[in-house]
Amino acid sequence: MRPTLRQLQYLVEVADCGRFGLAAERLNISQPSLSTQIGEAEADLGARVFNRGRHGATLTEAGVEIVRRARRILNEMEDLRASVTGDGIFDGRLRLGVLPSIGPYLLPGVVHELHRDHPSFRLVIREEATTDLEQGLRAGRLDMILSTPEDHPGTLQTPLFHESLWAALAPDDPLAATDAPLAPDALAGRSLLTIGPRHRLSGIVAELAAQANAHVPDEYEGTSLAAIRIMAAAGNGVAVLPRLYAAAEARRIGDTVMRRIDAPRTQRTIALIQPAAFEPRPGTDILAGALSREANRLMDDL
Template sequence: MDTRQLEYFVAVADERNFTRAAERVFAAQSTVSAGIGALERELGVRLFERDPHGVRLTDAGRAAVEEARASLQAIERMRDAAAGDGALRGTVRVGIFTNLTTIDLPGIMGEFHRRHPLVDLRLGPSPSGSTGLAEDVRQGRVDVAFLGLPDRVPGVLTLPLADSPFVAILPVGHPLAGAGSVSLAQLAGEPWVDAREGFGNRVRLDRAFAAEGLVRQVPTELADLGEIPRFVAAGLGVAALPELTVLPAEGAVSVPLAPEVLWPLSVIARPRPSAAAQALLDLLAERFGIPPSPTLEGP
């Protein structure tokens, strides 16, 4: 068994598809299939069930894939330790939000590249928002991820970055559009435009409504927070978003919520991050002016 076989195994387990896995590891599909076959023969078990609907892990595969991830992480740390010139190498996979426009993410990543030009960065969102990013880090599919969930995620390192207040997003013709502030109770009876369930801002806002004993209807759900103000402007309903995530839209206005509802922004990483991932955590702490001391939540 070799490192590439483990990489193929993890890629197929994540993608549930040999073609996408081959694209991810920059190999031919036949090479990935052959590598998986060789690994199955060496282990003496089937790792995947294959049918016309796709690929899924067997019970043995589910047990083995976690060990494969741990082995690849250990190899990465060994390479870090053996680097004789002190230059960081490798790849950092970063889970991001596509709408954090008030945070200069390109500038941060550009600075990281200038400091560590031999490290590759692979950035991407999750279709299920913060919930998906948290699971990606827990499962080792992502090294570092931004997070907007109200609760700490067990089993990962957490570095709190900021708390952003929610603001109501209203059409310009709304009776409360010119108010100094609005409450959730004043808006609860209206149709809402919001992120899909699982997104951190949706989780936080749902809890705020529940805490006040309020019920709302969300007939319009989006996967792109940046589009929500435009849908509000189009008359589909009202919304509330963390101020850090709001993209201005003609025909929509922002009004502070009172009482205040805060959205916690943090960054998480798997335990014992690689040297390159740790360097990115340190840079984020530097940019946000906070101590670079992430905490590990049990278990």
């Protein structure tokens, strides 16, 4: 069968590296051999996959779809092999995309548990905005993602946990005087701080601002949850934070006072998401269970 699985692997590696020389080095073959194999694959497919130039190898329009399908075929082969060993996704490498508002706080404990129980497992983590996670999953650059399910239609989704939203307030803010939940009208006229519009959280906060007659300032767009927390601590607005971050990081640092926001739709669901298939990849339930347990353990502290 042409192209061969090895040639599909070569196509994906060149696409990932962007250069034939670097791909050959990572594949431990000579660059002329790699070029020959890529040329044969292109001939068998009847389409040029890469544009070759001084600045490296870039995918052609046809190449984008070819590499996407090649990734899927290689993943299917990995799953076939894993079904025999019984290790599923833990028999090899898993490229996991995560929201920056989740990854640094949820994954350390999970990674420790998984590597303890599955020593050969290699987890490659990429922190990206919601829109980039969607593109990476569709293109096959990511095997699975941790994200908000409504932003990834037509995928296979395993719900993990729900997060309420919390307000981070400067200690001298009048709203910080009690620990009771905040009703939307308590935020009327206030500046609500959030991260950029490529994140689902931004849309949730914009909806909250409309409901509470508050506003999201145009002059400041946070690049991270830590950045908007620091702004709130300085009295420059109310930072709206998801519960996981509030429990694992904001409360630990202690420069703001945390109060839960009690308003409709002020929560988000996080799911483990993978490309559409007849059934989840083997081992998905183990990974989902570890993620869900760790998230709930952390959030129970708030």
